[in-house]
Amino acid sequence: VGNQFSADAVANSGVEVPTYVFELGIDDMWKPFKRGKRDKIRFLHVDSDSPRKRADLVERAFLKLFKGNNDVELTLKHHSNDRSEGYSVLDLFNNDGSEPNVRRIFKTLTQEEMVELYYQHDILVYPTEGEGFGLIPLQALATGMPTISTSRWCTYEKYLGSNIIESTLGKTQHSGYHTGDVILPDFDSTVELMKNAVENFDAQCDYYYKQAPSVIKEYNWQNQCDKMLNDLIKRVGIEMFKPIGRVSRKKYIYFDR
Secondary structure, eight states, X not given: OOSHHHHHHHHHTTOOSOOOOOOOOBOTXXXXXXXXXXXXXXXXXXXXXXXXXXXXXXXXXXXXXXXXXXTEEEXXXXXXXXXXXXXXXXXXXXXXXXXXXXXXXXXXXXXXXHHHHHHTOSEEEEOOSOOSSOHHHHHHHHTTOOEEEOOTTOTTGGGGTTOBOOEEEEOOSSXXXXXXXXXXXXXXHHHHHHHHHHHTHHHHHHHHHHHHHHHHHHTBHHHHHHHHHHHHHHHHOGGGGTTTOOOOSSOOOOOOO
């Protein structure tokens, strides 16, 4: 599984087969980017057409704080729909919704476009009800973006600093995709953290930018795969890998270009 929270959930569900954690990692294209000194502050929320990402909560919190405030904007990046026209980050800055300072993207983007999207924004808000691993906030942290998120599910909680959304365990308000308990983000906590991020914007930009190299170093894909393979070798023995012919005791290659 992708994190310890999921491993504990499996065990607590009565599964007796051993469950192991394999965390995901950061690709080389995600690099630190210093934010600040723009014409306005831009919030970003990214989902994958899943209600548990709670885009609805983000929009409600944003409008409570910044409705009609042209100095602050929110972009909601949704999953692709039937739109087929081309996309550019510049499209964000055209009014396409009922609220002048709320933008929406309905398109699947390449990884390169996603990196550019992150660079064009200042604060990620991610009140998710739970993740298998949670690449979206980790990628934001790797760019040095202030990141507001729930945290019970994530192994990189320490990098969220003071921007952890308060939450409880309970049943989701959405039906059809999950029958167990989820992590329920607190609306008032989300509002307070978004407000604080704007009021202390420069300090937050400095804090997250300075820690970004540590995020990248710890969650580099090669390091993550090395840890997984080392753990696997301890369990099954190096002899199991000899037929592969690509694994050594010191370095593992996780993909070929």
